[in-house]
Amino acid sequence: MVGIVSYGGYIPRLRLNRMAVLKSMGWFAPNLAGSAQGERSMCNWDEDSLTMAVAASQDCLAGLDKSKIDAVYLASTTMPFSDRDNAGILKAALNLKDDLSTGDFATSLKSGTSAMIAALDSVKGGNKKQILISASDNRRSKSASVQEMWFGDGASSLLVGDDNVIAEFLDSYSESHDFVDHYRGQNTKFDYNWEERWIRDEGYSKIYPHVIQGLLDKTDMSMDLGVNPDQVVSNMHEETGECGTAHPFVMLTRELEKAQPGDKLLVAGYGQGADALLFEVTENIKNLPGRNGISGNLARKKVEDTYTKWLQFNELIETEMGARAEVSNRTSVSILWRYRKLILGFVGGRCKECGTPQIPSERICVNPSCGAIDSQEDYEFADKPAKILTFTADNLAASLAPPAIYGMIQFDDGGRMMMDFTDCMPDDVEVGVPIKPSFRKKYYDQDRGFTGYFWKAVPQPAPEQ
């Protein structure tokens, strides 16, 4: 049986209150009132499509054997690199084995579902056993645009395979039409959009029904389209907004969280044509260990009422960063290659002589009563429990979101590191507070167009008693 083996999700903690947009920009664009309900998810300044894909994939792979994965596909219209295998960075961040294939699916909002079909067909063909697909987007939009209100940032990952399937893949149907409701040219930051009425009447309400009907015909299924709204899930406008390439994955993940054996799930992706896929949930879904999914991420939120913070994080205003920010971020890619496991995968070492975990690992064991040479074996820190040992909130450090909060974190099973903290306020940190490592943007090098990544510590709320 071929189908979905696991799922995981990620929605950024920050949610922009749409009323904050209206309050700031309603004088200029009163039409925004029509979509000013609820919140839209917004990346923190150190998040992008890749960091969200890593978080969603970590959630998807929790408790599973990562060595079985034969391929990694990343789908997004907002890849951080135009020429660098973004799925390869995802693979490195997840510390997956080297002998697998990777692929970026890009430039259409349906590239997520297209990647899913390619993966499922590949597993069906028997060439590969397990494929991880992550879909993620954080699309830019102009200030006071309808897109600013409609869009959201988010990611979701699916593991497909032929064993332990929780939702069997029944079939898929696709059509391609060069219907240009919007587009983004190679050298432009924002989408260009045609008239909404034309998009609705000639595009969305013609192409989608046709493709979905095509799938139903293919699978001898029937569904009264448009008549039974109970069968159509929420579009999540008030919780996240529309998450681009990731949105079909995000909605599917949310449904998988509560699906029962026998449920049939139809997921479709739209963008210059459409894909539709049909799944049937199996008994196995009861055996999948709990995970954050989308619901867990929706519950973990901080509503942002400061519209100028949104503008700043999305480079829609130019703020004075001070002379201290004038540092060169030139990355040595030879160092990045040599220490790729450390920098991208947050992999340290464990001494084979004394058992001490350490990061970064060096040739000589850090334990003063050991000191063994070349005794280190790879040891992953990304999923290890840790707590704050020391901390500060620094107003001097140049930061897009001052104060810069950082400190020493100590892993319960051994190992410690001075790390940037993120997704927190000064009041969230105290000695002993648990943290989770999170893959984040460390900097963006404006001069060279390079995004540098490393891991940061996210303080966790105290466990409920």
Added chain:
Amino acid sequence: MATGIKDKVAIIGMGCSKFGERWDMGAEELIVEAFVECLEDAKIEKNDIQAAWFGSCIAEVNVGSTAMPLARSLRLPHIPVTRVENACATGTEAFRGACYAVASGAYDIVLAQGQEKLKDTGYGGLPAGGGGTKADMISPNTTAPGNFAQLASAYRARYGYSRDELKLALANISWKSHQNGAINPKAHLRKPIAIETILNAPMIADPLGLFDCCGVSDGSACAIVTTPEIAKDLGHKKLLTVKALAIAVSNGYESAFNEWKGDHFVTADKAADMAYAEAGIKNPREEISMMEVHDCFSITELVTMEDLKISARGEAVKDINDGFYNLDGGGVPCQPDGGLKCFGHPIGASGLRMLYEMYLQLHGRAGERQIENPIYGLTHNLGGSPRDNVCSVAIIGQYR
């Protein structure tokens, strides 16, 4: 069998420029300002100097690397000059090099000079980074105050002080240094500051406010050293000799092994033990007459009092609040010249500036700040951050 440095090297002259925002002078001119004072004090000619050690730290915003800036500024006659750099402990490192050169018998008379010009960067505080290209890719976005501020969170967690209790002790440290700096003509900051002003100052890196941070200054300081025998031959009557020169360097233990609590300096603890052993000091709280320590931030000075074994662990707060470290407190005066806090902190010069104050005090030339009959003066010079640093402890005193 090593016999240590005790009484093998005499300091015959010292000089120190006025520290501060020296918009009027570049590094080269500051070097001359300190050197002229030092040479006159030493009662020798420039050509008597056989070798020199030059300390300067942040090459990118200062005079660049190599020893040439010292040789060129002083027009030294093509003698051996070595440039040393060991973060904020650079000044003491230059002094160590000069002392060991004399003690080895390789040279008779040697100059140690430190210098830093920081106020040509266009912004406050020290430049960021400096851990190396690999470290820059994984190290957090820290500043010096942020690195040192973390001592406070760990110290509080360990000894149970409330935030306000610790803040008050930190304020007392800065208050005392401002009192001392106010009566020192060469100090960068010369204004007494009220406790309330210190407590309510803008926050830099929690819990350190503006007055918990030392000045960022331009300046230079230097020493001329020789053997006690040559010093006597040169006509120096009252000899001051080096009693101990210790340095301890972090090896990754603090930053990567789960043992240290983040509440003190492992290096300072070890360097102090080494120095006391070398100098033959058994009870530092009783025997040390006075100190200049590396108070880059008030919290650094607080935990250093314990690392140096002057205050017992967890007890520095009480000693500070009791005035034990004040100039007139009847204890061990600390920072009689105002410290880094008020005398200022031109990085490469600071270690030698600390020795300069101990030297003046031991000679009875400290004016309004004079401490009565000092025997031993200790300097503590630290570079890096609490988790990764170099720490030197030097002791000088009366030759007997």
